[in-house]
Amino acid sequence: MGRKAIPEKIKKKIYQEAGMACSMCGESDVTTFEIHHIQPYSDNNEHEEENLILLCSNCHAKVTAGEITENEVLRLKISLMKGNNSAPQQKSQSNNVLNFNSGVNNGVVANKVEIKTQKKFIKISAPEGTIASSANHRNYIKRLIDRYHEFKTADVGKVKMKYTIIYGAIKKEFGAKWDMIPISRFERLVVFMHRRIDNTILGKTNKARNIKRYSTFEEYLQKYGS
Numbered sequence: 001m002g003r004k005a006i007p008e009k010i011k012k013k014i015y016q017e018a019g020m021a022c023s024m025c026g027e028s029d030v031t032t033f034e035i036h037h038i039q040p041y042s043d044n045n046e047h048e049e050e051n052l053i054l055l056c057s058n059c060h061a062k063v064t065a066g067e068i069t070e071n072e073v074l075r076l077k078i079s080l081m082k083g084n085n086s087a088p089q090q091k092s093q094s095n096n097v098l099n100f101n102s103g104v105n106n107g108v109v110a111n112k113v114e115i116k117t118q119k120k121f122i123k124i125s126a127p128e129g130t131i132a133s134s135a136n137h138r139n140y141i142k143r144l145i146d147r148y149h150e151f152k153t154a155d156v157g158k159v160k161m162k163y164t165i166i167y168g169a170i171k172k173e174f175g176a177k178w179d180m181i182p183i184s185r186f187e188r189l190v191v192f193m194h195r196r197i198d199n200t201i202l203g204k205t206n207k208a209r210n211i212k213r214y215s216t217f218e219e220y221l222q223k224y225g226s
Contacts, residue, residue, distance in 0.1 A: 003159065006035060006047045014052050017080050022056035024068065024076065031146060032056040034163060036063060038073055053077045057149075061164035065171075132179035137186055140220045141178060144193040147214050151200040166196065190217060 014035055021028045036055045041047070053073060055063065062068045131137045145166060153161045170178045173192060174185060181189055197203045197213050206213050215223070 003041060004045075004047070006052070010047055010049050010052065011035065013049055014054050018054035021054075022059055023053050023080060024055055024059040024073075027056035027058070029056070032058065034060045036060055036073070038070065038077060050077075050081070053080070057163040058167065061167035064164045065168060127180075129182055129184070130180050131183055131186060131189070134183060136221060136225050137183055138179050139224065140217050141186075141189060141193065143220065144190070144197070144214060145178070148193060148197050148200070151197055151202045151213070155201045169196070 015033075020030070022033070034055055034057055036053050037047075038051050038053060053076065059068065063070075063073055127133060131141060148166055149161070149163055152166075167178060170181075170189070170192070174181045174189065178189070194214060198207055203213050205211075
């Protein structure tokens with residue numbers, strides 16, 4: 001017997017509670033939203049509002065992989081239930097964020113640095129030379145990831161679809177989170193994603209019928225490049 005769907009009323013409350021953004025990182029792209037069970041659904045086979053939190057697929061993958069701990073998620077949920085929605089500042093160490101309160105760096109390297117002042121967080125851009133540091137490269141790869149999810153969902157259906165798998169596969173193949181991979185390996189990542197899309201049932205069918213499965217990076221730049 002499959003998992004029963006989350007009632008729309010509860011879904012609406014979880015979305016409203018999070019302010020229509022990922023509770024962890026503040027991502028506002030609704031196509032990436034996933035509702036996470038803090039305590040596994042299998043524990044009681046129930047969708048309880050107090051046990052649900054809105055995350056983007058990227059943060060959900062990190063939670064599933066243990067890069068973001070259950071305690072971190074639980075603390076965030078408690079904060080949201082109290083009406084404290086500060087998702088853009090909810091950065092965990094698993095997101096490779098280094099927090100400076102004293103301004104002292106003991107030789108630790110991070111993907112992002114937040115310097116906490118009395119007024120706000122100062123955000124420093126991603127490391128030079130990574131996919132995250134180039135909007136065009138990052139957006140194209142994210143587009144391919146979304147395309148893969150679209151094709152895979154057509155294969156297995158929404159109920160059985162596991163959005164976290166592709167993020168884990170990329171990290172296993174390249175040894176880094178997808179947008180922290182060096183731009184020098186961008187073309188290899190593109191080939192990897194094209195192959196994953198083509199290996200879906202829908203991808204194979206469209207390829208046999210000579211139907212386009214994705215745009216090239218050059219085509220993407222012509223249409224969307226900045």
